[in-house]
Amino acid sequence: MQYYPQHLDAAAQTALLGAIREIIAAAPLYTPAMPRSGKPMSVRMTNAGPLGWVTDKEHGYRYQATHPVTGRPWPTIPPLLLDLWDGVSGYPHPPEACLINYYAGDAKMGLHQDRDEEDFAAPVLSVSLGDTGVFRVGGKSRKDPTQKFELKSGDVFVLDGDDRLAFHGIDRILPGTSNLLPEGGRFNLTLRRVTSRIYLNS
Numbered sequence: 001m002q003y004y005p006q007h008l009d010a011a012a013q014t015a016l017l018g019a020i021r022e023i024i025a026a027a028p029l030y031t032p033a034m035p036r037s038g039k040p041m042s043v044r045m046t047n048a049g050p051l052g053w054v055t056d057k058e059h060g061y062r063y064q065a066t067h068p069v070t071g072r073p074w075p076t077i078p079p080l081l082l083d084l085w086d087g088v089s090g091y092p093h094p095p096e097a098c099l100i101n102y103y104a105g106d107a108k109m110g111l112h113q114d115r116d117e118e119d120f121a122a123p124v125l126s127v128s129l130g131d132t133g134v135f136r137v138g139g140k141s142r143k144d145p146t147q148k149f150e151l152k153s154g155d156v157f158v159l160d161g162d163d164r165l166a167f168h169g170i171d172r173i174l175p176g177t178s179n180l181l182p183e184g185g186r187f188n189l190t191l192r193r194v195t196s197r198i199y200l201n202s
Contacts, residue, residue, distance in 0.1 A: 001157070001160070001163040002088075002157070002158040003149060003156075003157055003158075004088065004155065004157070005155050006155060007088075007154060007155065008084075008127065008156070009154065013129055013153055013180055016078065016127070016129065017180060019078035019080060019081075020100060020129070020187060020189070022075070023075045023078075023100065024100070026072070026075045027046045027047065027048070027052075027067045027070065027075055028046065028069065028070070029044040029045060029046050029100075029102055030045065030046065030067075030068065032044075032045055032054065032055045033056050033057050034055065034057070035055060035056075035061060036057065038056075038057030041055075041109075042103075042106065042108055043101045043102060043103055043107050044101070044102045045099060045100060045102065046067070046074075046100050047074045047097060047098060047099055047100060048074050048075045048077045048078070048097075048098040048100065049074055049076065049077045049096050049097045050065060051063040051064065051065055051074070051096045051097045051194045052064060052065070052067070052074045052097055052099070053097055053099045053192075054068050061116050062116065063097060063116065063117075063194050077094075077095060077098045081095075081189065082094060084125070084191075085125060085191055088125060088156060088158060089125055089158065089160075089191075090123070090160070091121075091193065093122070093193060095122075095125075095191040095192055095193055096194040096195060097190075097191070097192045097193075098189055098191050098192075099189070099190040099192070100187060100189055101187070101188045102186070102187055103131075103133060103170065103173050103186040103187075104173070104184070104185045105131075105175040105184060105185060106173075107173060108169070108172055108173070109169045109170040110169050111138065111142060111146075111167045111168065112167065112168070112169060113165050113166070113167055113168075114159070114164075114165070114190075114192065115165060117192060117193065117194050117195075118194065118196045119196035120164045120165060122192070122193030123158050123159060123161075123164060124158070124159045124164065124190060124191070124192055125156065125157075125190070125191040126156070126157045126188055126189065126190045127155075127156055127189040127191075128151040128152060128153055128154065128156075128157075128186060128187075129153050129154075129180060129181070129189070130153055130178050130180050130185055130186040130187055131153070131173050131174055131175055131177045131178045131181070131184060131185055131186045132151060132153070132173070132174040132177040132178065132186070133150075133151045133174075133186050133188065134148055134151075134171040134172050134174065135148065135149045135150070135151045135157065135169075135171075136171050137149070137163075137166050137167070137168040138166060138167045139166055140165050140166060140167070141167070144167070146167075148171070150174070152178070153178040153180050153186075170188075173186055
């Protein structure tokens with residue numbers, strides 16, 4: 001795992017937030033549901049890129065090319081994020097999905113693995129915008145010891161190599177730790193390569 005504190009300066013954070021607002025205008029945040037139980041998650045989410053990660057009671061975790069509420073294709077991934085991937089990921093092909101999770105003050109995310117992709121050779125890269133999130137990360141077993149990081153606005157975190165399938169989650173949000181989002185809360189942007197197919201323009 002690789003941790004890049006304050007990798008994005010204030011100007012870059014503001015520019016990226018503007019791009020995220022444009023994505024949300026075209027592909028609104030919605031509340032996803034857990035498989036089988038249908039229990040709503042505490043985050044709201046949307047996506048950018050050719051594919052987006054979604055979940056619902058009926059069909060579970062998966063990637064698809066369209067927004068589950070509007071039925072429209074996801075917006076494109078902002079160039080700033082593609083440049084970040086090129087500069088930090090060490091992977092030669094671009095991400096196919098950017099999952100955008102919005103955490104209000106009481107939202108959290110339980111320990112989980114990102115394993116719905118075809119090829120685990122590509123890293124998972126996440127960017128934090130807004131209030132600090134208490135991030136917990138462990139090993140490939142749910143029983144492995146964990147460590148905590150306070151991910152602040154502008155921080156970048158990468159899970160790669162042996163840590164690509166590490167269990168991770170957000171314990172809580174620390175309200176009032178950033179003034180980037182007037183509404184408060186935190187955006188987490190997760191870039192992933194989904195398929196193992198390599199296209200000529202990739």
